[in-house]
Amino acid sequence: MKLRPLLAMTGGFLAALAVTTATAKPLSQEDLSVAEVLRDRALESSDAYSIVESLTVEVGPRPAGSEGDRRAVAWAQEKMKALGFDRVYTEQIEVPRWNRGHAHARVVSPFPQPLVVTSLGYSVGTPEQGLTAEIVEFGDVSELIAAPADKVRGKIAFINKRMERTRTGEGYGPAVGGRSRGMRAAAEKEAAALMIRSVGTDSDRFAHTGMMSIDGVENPVPALALSAPDANLLEAMLKRGQPVVVNLDVHNQRLEDGPSFNVIGEITGREKPEEVMIIGAHLDSWDEGTGALDDGAGVAIVMETARMIAELPQRPRRTLRVILYGAEEIGLVGSKQYVEAHQDELDNIIGVSESDFGAGKIWRFDTRLPETKFDIADQMMQLLAPLGIERGNNQSSGGPDSSVFVARGVPAFGLYQDGSDYFDYHHTPNDTLDKVDPEILKQNVAAWVVMSFLASEMEGDLGRVPTDN
Structure with a gap:
């Protein structure tokens, strides 16, 4: 993508770039004027779509520590340099690695037919000859945890928890426990294997993968997700009152731990370069699709946001740092290792935010600020409201990696984006570029460039927020 210098700006906008140090509010009218022009330019001409298109076409799937991950790290560095970042670098992290093999399942009796499944991340395989066992059903992971071991021992534990569709994605939390904690519970009760209803909101016949809790599990068992129609099928079979027996043939490979990287690009602050506003996304993805929604769109949004700010005639007051986190999908590995490595510098990070919820239209602006700093959010809302964005709450984590x-x-x-259909595609082969709307991405960038520029340019700071420690 060629840089587009803002040479055609009006004299009025150039005048708005004058630094104003004497102001009673954290965001001066000059700051707001610059942000408004940035917002309107993003709606007209931002090109985040070409970035996510490049990532999905030229790299594709990029599980942590894989060859695709290595290509993604190289791609990100090259792209940031081309987009005009002042500084681009990587920081190595250590990640567990895993290769997906095949996963086949079929009902043996009483009504023989195939099932559509996928291995959950880092699942072990079955014995070479496969395994055959009876199904025992649980409504959610808590029922499995509470079940007596003799009810589960030697059987395939089937967690049949449906996920509720919501705009906010809040149905994910109640449903994802079966994936994250189910294998551990099944292994502790000596189950033969675990199968879960896919954590998703679609009715398509493909399954959703995702990470499990594997640390410290002494005798892990194969763990699979069923497509929603196949979970319905098993449910209907079980209602007929006969034992349902399933055969599994699964092959996966756990590899030695190895390196991955956080990729970092900076627009260096003109007055306070040591103070940093962090915006981020995660670079890794699961291997079933091309990671366009999770999290290629987020990568594109934050990179394009920084590109637009870099094209201003002068840099913002503080440094704007874009972090593309490694290994988010397997437990926020990149962000956790980043915070640990930079814990002595956290006081210089004025704020964080992350784009990691697909490519839907942004409709809500949440914060996590001290109450004395709410006026900053109020001023930002003056420019966000025309984008169709409403003020939310003050309980934001900023996104999964930002929560660290x-x-x-x-x-x-x-x-926050509209996630009504996000979990139709999440962690599936259907997470592909055709689900990304270029015009909606422009609205995303418009919102991000307002927030990112104003946070980097404002007088004062955002203080600190309470922690759970």
């Missing part, structure tokens, strides 16, 4: 910073007291902003 918030736990250490760093303030956060949250620009």
Whole structure:
């Protein structure tokens, strides 16, 4: 993508770039004027779509520590340099690695037929000859945890928890426990294997993968997700009152731990370069699709946001740092290792935010700020409201990776997308570029460039937020 210098700006906008130090409010009228022009330019001409198109076409799937991950790290560095970042670098992290093999399942009796499944992340395989066992059903993971071991031992535990569709994605939390904790519970009760209804909101016949809790599990068992129609099928079979027996043939490979990287690009602050506003997304993805929604769109949004700010005639007051986190999908590995490595510098991070909820239209602006700093959010809302964005709450984590910073007291902003259909595609082969709307991405960038520029340019700071420690 060629840089587009803002040479055609009107004299009025150039005048608005004059630094104003004497102002009673944290955001001066000059700051707001610059942000308004940035917002309107984003709606007209931002090109985040070409970035996510490049990532999905030229790299594709990029599980942590894989060859695709290595290509993504190289791609991100090259792209940031081309987009005009002042500084681009990587920081190595250590990640567990895993290769997906095949996963086949079929009902043996009483009504023989195939099932559509996928291995959950880092699942072990079956014995070479496969395994055959009876199904025992649980409504959610808590029922499995509470069940007596003799009810589960030697059987395939089937967690049949449906996920509720919501705009906010809040149905994910109640449903995802079966994936994250189910294998551990099944292994502790000596189950033969675990199968779960896919954590998703679609009715398509493909399954949703995702990470499990594997640390410290002494005797892990194969763990699979069923497509929603196949979970319905098993449910209907079980209602007929006969034992349902399933055969599984699964092959996966756990590899030695290895390196991955956080990729970092900066627009260096003109007055306070040591103070930093962090915006981020995660670079890794699962291997079933091309990671366009999770989280290619987020990568594109924050990179394009920084590109637009870099094209201003002068840099913002503080440094704007874009972090593309590694290994988010397997437990926020990149952000956790980043915070640990930089814990002595956290006081210089004024705020964090992350784009990691697909490519839907942004409709809500949440924060995690001290109450004395709400006027900053109020001023930002003057420019966000015309984009169809409403003010939300003050309980934002800023996104999954950003939550690691918030736990250490760093303030956060949250620009929340409409996730009504996000979990139709999440962690499936259907997470592909055709689900991304270029015009909606422009609205995303418009919101992000307002928030990111104003946070980087404002007088004062955002203080610290309470932690759970």
